[in-house]
Amino acid sequence: NAGVTQTPKFRVLKTGQSMTLLCAQDMNHEYMYWYRQDPGMGLRLIHYSVGEGTTAKGEVPDGYNVSRLKKQNFLLGLESAAPSQTSVYFCAGSRQGEVYGYTFGSGTRLTVV
Amino acid sequence: AQSVTQLGSHVSVSEGALVLLRCNYSSSVPPYLFWYVQYPNQGLQLLLKYTTGATLVKGINGFEAEFKKSETSFHLTKPSAHMSDAAEYFCAVGGTGRRALTFGSGTRLQVQP
Numbered sequence: 001n002a003g004v005t006q007t008p009k010f011r012v013l014k015t016g017q018s019m020t021l022l023c024a025q026d027m028n029h030e031y032m033y034w035y036r037q038d039p040g041m042g043l044r045l046i047h048y049s050v051g052e053g054t055t056a057k058g059e060v061p062d063g064y065n066v067s068r069l070k071k072q073n074f075l076l077g078l079e080s081a082a083p084s085q086t087s088v089y090f091c092a093g094s095r096q097g098e099v100y101g102y103t104f105g106s107g108t109r110l111t112v113v
Numbered sequence: 114a115q116s117v118t119q120l121g122s123h124v125s126v127s128e129g130a131l132v133l134l135r136c137n138y139s140s141s142v143p144p145y146l147f148w149y150v151q152y153p154n155q156g157l158q159l160l161l162k163y164t165t166g167a168t169l170v171k172g173i174n175g176f177e178a179e180f181k182k183s184e185t186s187f188h189l190t191k192p193s194a195h196m197s198d199a200a201e202y203f204c205a206v207g208g209t210g211r212r213a214l215t216f217g218s219g220t221r222l223q224v225q226p
Contacts, residue, residue: 004156033213040122042203042218043157050212058213090156098207098214099145099164104156 002026006091006105013081013112021076021089021108029093032074033102034058034066036087043090049074050097081112115140115206119217127225132176132191134220136204139185145208146187148178151201151219163187164208174198199224 004025013019023032030051035043035058045058049068063085065077074093078085088109092102120135138144145164149157161172168180174197178189187204201221205214 031212035216040218042117042119043216045213045215048213056212092157098212101147101159101162102149102157102214104149104158106156107154 004029004091004093004103004105006089006108008108009106010109011111013078013110015081015083015112017081018077018079019081019110020078021091021110023074023076023091023093023105025072025074025093025103027093027095027103028071029095029103030071031094031097032068033092033094034064034074034076035090035092036060037090037107038087046076046089081110083112086110086112115144115215117204117206117215117217119202119204119220121220122218123221123223125223125225126194128196129193132189132194132198132222134189134202134204134222136178136187136189136217137185138187138204138206140206142210143182143208144206146178146180147205147207147214148172148176148187148189149203149205149216151203153200157203160189160202194222194224196224196226198222 033048034046047066052071091105148160204217207214
């Protein structure tokens with residue numbers, strides 16, 4: 001199905017381990033975003049990209065890195081996972097910017113023990 | 114700076130009753146406003162959006178919202194709740210040069226039979 005696909009859907013990490021979350025889209029989105037969702041806090045922006053080869057920090061970037069080497073993929077990395085990074089992570093894309101609305105992936109539930 | 118406040122983290126209505134979910138925003142420029150819905154274990158879906166023009170906006174599933182600049186509000190309503198409306202609803206603001214949406218903390222809607 002066309003859209004925004006996130007892998008994996010679930011993951012359990014031990015403190016200090018690293019991992020990469022993949023977001024892939026086939027909707028020709030220029031803009032892509034990574035948010036984390038925590039109870040009572042809504043969605044908070046981690047990093048975003050306004051085009052291939054670009055990245056920018058959001059409001060909660062610490063402990064995360066991102067790369068957008070290809071237009072269709074936006075990777076979120078955790079170099080040394082911490083329990084505070086236990087969350088649900090959502091990727092979203094937008095063709096021409098946030099004012100046109102987002103298409104969201106189905107999320108990755110990450111638990112760090 | 115932009116921010117969104119959703120009053121009431123949980124709202125419970127009876128089936129057939131009016132649904133009113135409240136959203137107030139803060140923005141230094143005319144905002145673009147959005148409502149998204151999230152069903153359990155899914156990503157967010159766009160319900161409706163206001164960009165310019167008519168201040169009463171109609172969305173999917175019978176929902177509508179009215180942009181009131183004087184009250185800095187964008188409340189979501191539906192005349193008659195259905196069991197299938199039970200979900201979490203997020204208000205978001207964008208279009209202020211930040212290049213990403215800022216989300217509220219969400220309101221979980223319960224519909225009682």
